[in-house]
Amino acid sequence: MSSTTLPLLFINLGGEMLYILDQRLRAQNIPMDKAKKVMNDIITTMFNKKFLEELFKPQELYSKKALRTVFDRLAHASIMRLNQASMDKLYDLMTMAFKYQVLLCPRPRDLLLVSFNHMDAIREFVKDTPSILDQVENTYKQLIEMYTPMSSGEFQLIRQTLLIFFQDMHIRVSIFLKDKVQNSNGRFVLPISGPIPHGMQIPGEIRMYSCTGDESSMLLFNNAGNYAPAVSEGSFDLFGDRVTKLGTNMYSVCRPVETHMSGTSKHLAQHTKVNLVPNPLAKEELNLLAELMGGLDVHKNVDSGFRVNLFATDEEEEEALISRPDELSYGFINIHATKDQTTNAELAKIMGEFSESQQSSDQSPSISSKGDDLLAMMDGL
Structure with missing residues (x-):
């Protein structure tokens, strides 16, 4: 597992999220000033300097549930609100789009090109706001400094880490199904011919x-x-534009996008209650991560907020919310984090439980260190 994968995962998923939100804001005819504020607020939070400093430190990937919670907070870092079903669909689209891009990279190093494409698009979103544009430019420099010196072997390890993260995600997306790049079971169809890099x-x-x-x-x-x-x-x-287009906005041409649970995913969801061992710290873990992206007071503009629907109609959204397996939906949990040293010690202990796989006792110093880093990140925001 690579310890330098997290920044690429976060930035590319964040880029896909901005593509989707931009498309939905335009499709629902949200006033230009409100739509721009939503995008600016999210990008400002996403590229917070102190948060990125911690993000770029060598560390293991967050668990799927932890990362999902971070993006829940990020998506609501403005006056926009998403229904639970719409948030589920948003995250499904983000993850499946980036998974497909990772699979299509002819060389592991092309992951960096995909990331640059996302950064270019984000830079275009805030080109008229110098202060936010400066944040994006600084992140661009960090990516170049960190990843361009890496060897092909290091990029291969990053690619394998990403594929392990995505390996159990088989959500069907209408765009991919229509273009025949995804099978009915949610698995992607990859080309086996073409030019060699x-x-x-x-x-x-x-x-x-x-x-x-x-x-x-x-x-x-x-x-x-x-x-x-x-x-x-x-x-x-x-190479048929395959590399140059990876990471670009596939929603620039308005097409209806639906997500569906594949048979495999339904089967896994049905057995989750049987196989999942209850974790008494689960709520505390989500509580802490819920505060992780909470640097902006996202509730102070509630009266002037608005809701964005990722479905064609409210009825479709409600139907999706009802049919969604409980195990695949993540609600919001709020806590009050204080500067009290005793509380911080307890939170650091909780953060040590984030790894999905049980780690041996001789690794406890690194786990504690990761908890301290995330606490520092939370305080910084």
């Missing part, structure tokens, strides 16, 4: 090496694809 070999050989680094044997296999080698770095740019 510059510097790469055509698949078909498995080389075995000895402990001294010498090649000991080689096996051949049928790659079942029609590949063409790239002659130069420039020729890779002719």
Whole structure:
């Protein structure tokens, strides 16, 4: 597992969220000034300097539930409000879009290009607001400084970490189904033919090496694809726009977008109650993360707020809310975090439970450190 994956996951999911919200604000004819305020408030919170400083520190990924809670808070960091069903649908679209982009990257390093595409779009959203634009530019510099020196092996580890995070998510999306890039079970259809990225070999050989680094044997296999080698770095740019378009806004052309639970996901949801061991700290974990993105007082403009619906009608939204499995919906839980040292110690202890997999006792110092980092992040916001 890579300890440098979290910034890419957060920024790319955040970029997809902004694409979707921008499309829905325009589709529902929200006044320009209110729509702009919503986008500015969310981007301001997303690129808060102190929050990003903690985000870019080496650390493990948050659990799925913890990350979902962060984006719940982020989406409500303005006067806009989302119904629970709309928030579920928003998060489904975000995760499936970025998962597809990760799967399509010909080279692990192309994850950085996808991230830059998202950053370019975010920069365009706030181009008329210098103070927020400066926040985005600073984040752009952090991405360049952190990721451009990395080796291909490090990017491969990041890619594997992302795929592990997404591996159980099989939500059907109408755009992907219509374009025949997703099967009815929610799994993506990936191409097995096309140009090979510059510097790469055509698949078909498995080389075995000895402990001294010498090649000991080689096996051949049928790659079942029609590949063409790239002659130069420039020729890779002719890869059918696949790389250059990854991470760009697929909602720029207005199309209806629906999400559906696949058969696999329904099956998992039906057995969640049986297999899930109740965690007595679950509420406390969500409480703390609910405050994580709470730097802005999101309730002070409630009277002038408005609701955004990600469904075509209110009836569809209500139907989705009723049919959504309880295990896949996350409500809001609020707590009051204070500066009291005893309370902070308890919160730091709670933060140590975030990892989904049980860690051994000799790793407890790193868990405690992560809790301290997140507490500092919360206080900073």
